[in-house]
Amino acid sequence: xxxxxxxxxxxxxxxxxxxxxxxxxxxxxxxxxxxxxxxxxxxxxxxxxxxxxxxxxxxxxxxxxxxxxxxxxxxxxxxxxxxxxxxxxxxxxxxxxxxxxxxxxxxxxxxxxxxxxxxxxxxxxxxxxxxxxxxxxxxxxxxxxxxxxxxxxxxxxxxxxxxxxxxxxxxxxxxxxxxxxxxxxxxxxxxxxxxxxxxxxxxxxxxxxxxxxxxxxxxxxxxxxxxxxxxxxxxxxxxxxxxxxxxxxxxxxxxxxxxxxxxxxxxxxxxxxxxxxxxxxxxxxxxxxxxxxxxxxxxxxxxxxxxxxxxxxxxxxxxxxxxxxxxxxxxxxxxxxxxxxxxxxxxxxxxxxxxxxxxxxxxxxxxxxxxxxxxxx
Amino acid sequence: xxxxxxxxxxxxxxxxxxxxxxxxxxxxxxxxxxxxxxxxxxxxxxxxxxxxxxxxxxxxxxxxxxxxxxxxxxxxxxxxxxxxxxxxxxxxxxxxxxxxxxxxxxxxxxxxxxxxxxxxxxxxxxxxxxxxxxxxxxxxxxxxxxxxxxxxxxxxxxxxxxxxxxxxxxxxxxxxxxxxxxxxxxxxxxxxxxxxxxxxxxxxxxxxxxxxxxxxxxxxxxxxxxxxxxxxxxxxxxxxxxxxxxxxxxxxxxxxxxxxxxxxxxxxxxxxxxxxxxxxxxxxxxxxxxxxxxxxxxxxxxxxxxxxxxxxxxxxxxxxxxxxxxxxxxxxxx
Numbered sequence: 001x002x003x004x005x006x007x008x009x010x011x012x013x014x015x016x017x018x019x020x021x022x023x024x025x026x027x028x029x030x031x032x033x034x035x036x037x038x039x040x041x042x043x044x045x046x047x048x049x050x051x052x053x054x055x056x057x058x059x060x061x062x063x064x065x066x067x068x069x070x071x072x073x074x075x076x077x078x079x080x081x082x083x084x085x086x087x088x089x090x091x092x093x094x095x096x097x098x099x100x101x102x103x104x105x106x107x108x109x110x111x112x113x114x115x116x117x118x119x120x121x122x123x124x125x126x127x128x129x130x131x132x133x134x135x136x137x138x139x140x141x142x143x144x145x146x147x148x149x150x151x152x153x154x155x156x157x158x159x160x161x162x163x164x165x166x167x168x169x170x171x172x173x174x175x176x177x178x179x180x181x182x183x184x185x186x187x188x189x190x191x192x193x194x195x196x197x198x199x200x201x202x203x204x205x206x207x208x209x210x211x212x213x214x215x216x217x218x219x220x221x222x223x224x225x226x227x228x229x230x231x232x233x234x235x236x237x238x239x240x241x242x243x244x245x246x247x248x249x250x251x252x253x254x255x256x257x258x259x260x261x262x263x264x265x266x267x268x269x270x271x272x273x274x275x276x277x278x279x280x281x282x283x284x285x286x287x288x289x290x291x292x293x294x295x296x297x298x299x300x301x302x303x304x305x306x307x308x309x310x311x312x313x314x315x316x317x318x319x320x321x322x323x324x325x326x327x328x329x330x331x332x333x334x335x336x337x338x339x340x341x342x343x344x345x346x347x348x349x350x351x352x353x354x355x356x357x358x359x360x361x362x363x364x365x366x367x368x369x370x371x372x373x374x375x376x377x
Numbered sequence: 378x379x380x381x382x383x384x385x386x387x388x389x390x391x392x393x394x395x396x397x398x399x400x401x402x403x404x405x406x407x408x409x410x411x412x413x414x415x416x417x418x419x420x421x422x423x424x425x426x427x428x429x430x431x432x433x434x435x436x437x438x439x440x441x442x443x444x445x446x447x448x449x450x451x452x453x454x455x456x457x458x459x460x461x462x463x464x465x466x467x468x469x470x471x472x473x474x475x476x477x478x479x480x481x482x483x484x485x486x487x488x489x490x491x492x493x494x495x496x497x498x499x500x501x502x503x504x505x506x507x508x509x510x511x512x513x514x515x516x517x518x519x520x521x522x523x524x525x526x527x528x529x530x531x532x533x534x535x536x537x538x539x540x541x542x543x544x545x546x547x548x549x550x551x552x553x554x555x556x557x558x559x560x561x562x563x564x565x566x567x568x569x570x571x572x573x574x575x576x577x578x579x580x581x582x583x584x585x586x587x588x589x590x591x592x593x594x595x596x597x598x599x600x601x602x603x604x605x606x607x608x609x610x611x612x613x614x615x616x617x618x619x620x621x622x623x624x625x626x627x628x629x630x631x632x633x634x635x636x637x638x639x640x641x642x643x644x645x646x647x648x649x650x651x652x653x654x655x656x657x658x659x660x661x662x663x664x665x666x667x668x669x670x671x672x673x674x675x676x677x678x679x680x681x682x683x684x685x686x687x688x689x690x691x692x693x694x695x696x697x698x699x700x701x702x703x704x705x706x707x708x709x710x711x
Contacts, residue, residue: 069424072688080581092424101426162451224462238468315414318454318463324414328422330552331415332429333688337579339552 053344056084060091068092070334077337089329089338090345096325097345100165106157109149110168116142116149117175125360127367143179161239165320167349169239173311173321174353177246178304184247185254190284192259203255210252215310218245223317242314250307257299261292294368301361305354322346398470398602398609399443399659407449410436411469414454417575418683418691419475419495428452432473434678435494435600437671438616439471442664447671461486464603471613473600475571482601491614493599494675495683496695496704498592499531500570502577505587507564512591516541521554521563523547531594532567555579558586569596571683571691578688612658619665621707622647623674625698630673633666647710654710675705 014023026032056075062068063075068088075083090097099110120142123135150172152158164172191203210218222245223238230236265288273283293300315324326342329335335342402408412420412432420430428436433452440450455463455474464472465487475497476482478490501512509515512535522529524547536543546563548554555576558566566576570592577586600617602610623629626644628636637648645651648666655662672678683691697703 077581096422096426101422160451162453220458223459224466227466316456317459318414318456320414320454324454325422328415331413331417331421331575332423333417333421333575333578333682334424336417336575336688337581339579 052084101163166325169321174308180247181250184251188255189258261296408440409469411455411472431682435473442616475598487604492617493597495598497596499594501589502573518564521566535593574689618707620675624676
């Protein structure tokens with residue numbers, strides 16, 4: 001009888017803040033040890049990085065209150081005991097980082113193009129946008145507008161691509177590469193799975209060739225050999241040549257990613273579509289591709305992020321993208337030795353874009369519920 | 378790779394062999410000049426996006442000679458790998474890209490080096506705390522060295538010749554070499570002397586580092602053009618020579634106007650007051666006057682970009698005039 005009345009201890013909390021900590025951070029002793037170790041590392045690292053990037057850093061003025069115009073005036077160079085990062089170099093060079101050598105009087109055109117890019121992406125990113133259909137029309141014609149806006153023509157003064165640089169080049173390469181590679185990649189993926197031997201062989205050859213060589217080789221190919229194939233007198237712009245190389249590279253990878261998605265679709269889906277009398281294109285457009293692309297979202301975003309970062313390789317062929325401008329700045333005798341600041345800034349900009357892309361893919365996956373197994377099983 | 382490059386060069390040349398480059402440049406209205414993507418003191422964009430440096434001045438001098446206007450030039454950035462195909466394909470009219478003049482580049486690649494605007498050479502930098510005053514005392518040192526370059530071979534030769542040993546710490550980029558040296562992972566950093574100077578200038582305390590006196594290789598850097606267009610080669614060659622001769626004759630951008638009434642015949646010839654040297658080059662007769670007026674003489678360009686008063690602090694050394702202990706020498710202007 002006594003046993004029944006014995007007071008039981010309350011159960012270990014599994015809800016609330018303490019419960020969360022217990023489950024996630026201190027579940028067992030190895031877990032607790034790792035948690036403590038990570039906390040110790042963060043404790044060592046975070047104050048230092050905050051101090052370096054913000055509290056002790058120079059933004060525009062050094063600790064004497066002078067406006068910084070070269071590296072000798074940075075607090076950390078005037079007095080090594082005092083001062084963290086010297087962000088003045090980013091402040092002074094901000095224009096170059098964002099627009100390259102684009103003429104100052106024409107820079108409003110780039111600003112409008114940036115704003116229009118955001119507007120064009122909006123209906124793609126947000127499906128519940130009111131009047132989305134009209135926004136989408138704008139998205140389709142945006143590349144044409146952007147071309148004339150940035151390059152010139154139609155009454156705008158021409159600005160040769162040689163003057164483009166910084167984030168402008170990075171975004172042009174990244175966006176064009178990703179946007180063009182997507183449809184080309186789908187065609188290649190379908191082509192590779194085609195039952196017509198010529199088409200499938202050509203697509204396979206193309207994909208394997210492009211995937212078999214590094215991007216740098218393709219960039220060189222675009223820069224050096226492409227002009228030799230063109231008829232005399234036709235002068236292909238350097239940036240266009242690089243764009244061709246980047247697009248070819250990306251579409252080969254995209255094709256393989258989408259082919260992976262296509263192969264995951266159960267044969268029953270094809271058979272069902274065919275039994276309804278659908279043509280090859282209707283079947284692919286309405287039944288197969290929507291499912292295949294849906295399950296391919298993570299690898300599609302993965303290769304897109306990869307491409308976005310790979311665009312920094314264009315410095316090899318002498319085009320100054322965001323990283324190239326950073327390196328050029330480091331070569332200015334006024335700013336020698338500020339490599340930490342410049343590389344930190346460049347990586348931060350890249351991080352913002354790539355992290356945004358990866359968050360967007362997570363949102364898409366959640367929305368489309370790609371985790372749910374589909375098809376006839 | 379080199380053979381492949383030269384094939385490209387030949388093919389590209391066959392495609393682009395048409396009217397003279399000088400006419401092309403004049404018709405286009407501006408000069409296309411190949412420079413580096415950024416090398417301290419030689420060519421780098423300044424805060425306003427203008428290219429500045431010794432090589433950039435070379436480009437501007439040619440633009441001034443042709444157009445009388447220092448802004449009539451478009452800088453095309455090239456890397457060590459892309460510079461030769463870019464020049465061969467006619468995408469640029471000339472290169473001024475700290476390029477070493479070697480026989481294979483001059484002959485096999487089909488280019489013509491028109492002169493030398495900077496005599497460089499491989500050197501050594503050590504911490505001053507090491508107390509070393511000559512590279513021959515570096516027995517057993519750890520050396521930071523860029524792999525796959527001629528500097529690596531030069532280094533091996535030098536140490537073998539002096540019967541001393543070293544341990545190599547391979548690095549990829551100049552930045553990496555800098556970090557390794559500053560962190561004490563190597564005792565010595567070796568690369569071209571101009572590169573050492575910019576590395577030293579980037580240190581938080583440049584006095585803690587010394588560049589040793591030994592220079593173990595010849596690296597004459599100069600502008601180059603395509604083979605076979607001698608008229609254009611002459612324009613570039615004499616744009617450089619005009620700057621050197623101007624220094625020899627004591628003509629600067631400040632006193633050039635006063636010098637037009639000088640009584641020294643060569644000054645009058647150079648400034649176009651006498652003779653018709655401009656016509657011979659198919660340029661205006663005051664082309665050299667304009668170069669000196671708008672760019673300055675060689676010494677002015679040197680002092681402004683790499684000289685002792687800049688953070689690079691490169692002494693004139695070999696780059697002084699032949700009359701002042703250097704080897705800078707231009708043929709006479711007559």
